[in-house]
Each structure stands twice: as structure tokens, then as C-alpha cells.
Amino acid sequence: MTTNLYGDRGGLVHRNTAGGYDFTAEIFTDEDGDQFSKRLDWRSGSTPSSYHEFVNSILEQRAPMATGEQGIKVMKILEGIYKSASSGREIRYRQA
Structure with a gap:
């Protein structure tokens, strides 16, 4: 792909x-x-799998490799990609 x-x-x-x-x-x-x-x-x-990394960050008392805020940004970008693919139009992403 x-x-x-x-x-x-x-x-x-x-x-x-x-x-x-x-x-x-x-x-x-x-x-x-x-x-x-x-x-x-x-x-x-x-x-590592995301689950493995998340559990290890808790056990090791450290910040995870990716924060929840970063995950939300990725999801917004992916949503824009899907909207663009289905509509055939450009989708703009604005960072907060």
C-alpha cells in the first residue's frame, strides 16, 4: 500500500x-x-505494540512515547485523509 x-x-x-x-x-x-x-x-x-509501550510507561513510571494529545492530532489527520479520499477534494488541517 x-x-x-x-x-x-x-x-x-x-x-x-x-x-x-x-x-x-x-x-x-x-x-x-x-x-x-x-x-x-x-x-x-x-x-513495540502501542499497548506494550503504554503498559511499560506505567510500570516504569515514565511518560509514554506518544501523548494523548499527539494521538488526537494523528486521528484528526487520518480523518482528513479519509474525507479527502471519499470526496476527492483537498482537506485542510489546522493545528490548534
């Missing part, structure tokens, strides 16, 4: 390479006419 995200300051192309959480992603931007990009490769062997 490939997911493309484009904005007025850059974009991301995300490719699931082997199912699960194995993926490659390319992040790109254009600044003053110069193009920049960065490639990311991620393998699921190093990714």
Missing part, C-alpha cells in the same frame, strides 16, 4: 513494504527553489 501526503510546504510518500509495520517513506520539501528529501526505512522488529 502506498500513501501520498502533499502540502504547500512539503510532502511524504509512504510505502508498506512487507505488511505489518515494515515501511519506507520519503519526506520532501522545497525551500527557496532547492529541493530536499530524506528517506526513512523502518522494520517492525524494533517497534
Whole structure:
């Protein structure tokens, strides 16, 4: 599966390479006419499940890797992606 995200300051192309959480992603931007990009490769062997991470953060008395507020932002972005896909129109995301 490939997911493309484009904005007025850059974009991301995300490719699931082997199912699960194995993926490659390319992040790109254009600044003053110069193009920049960065490639990311991620393998699921190093990714704990969200439940495992949450329980460990409680047991270890530390902040979780992702906060609830960050989770809400991700859900709003995903909701916009689904709305865009179903309507065929651009959906704008405004950070609070």
C-alpha cells in the first residue's frame, strides 16, 4: 500500500513494504527553489505494540512515547485523509 501526503510546504510518500509495520517513506520539501528529501526505512522488529509501550510507561513510571494529545492530532489527520479520499477534494488541517 502506498500513501501520498502533499502540502504547500512539503510532502511524504509512504510505502508498506512487507505488511505489518515494515515501511519506507520519503519526506520532501522545497525551500527557496532547492529541493530536499530524506528517506526513512523502518522494520517492525524494533517497534513495540502501542499497548506494550503504554503498559511499560506505567510500570516504569515514565511518560509514554506518544501523548494523548499527539494521538488526537494523528486521528484528526487520518480523518482528513479519509474525507479527502471519499470526496476527492483537498482537506485542510489546522493545528490548534
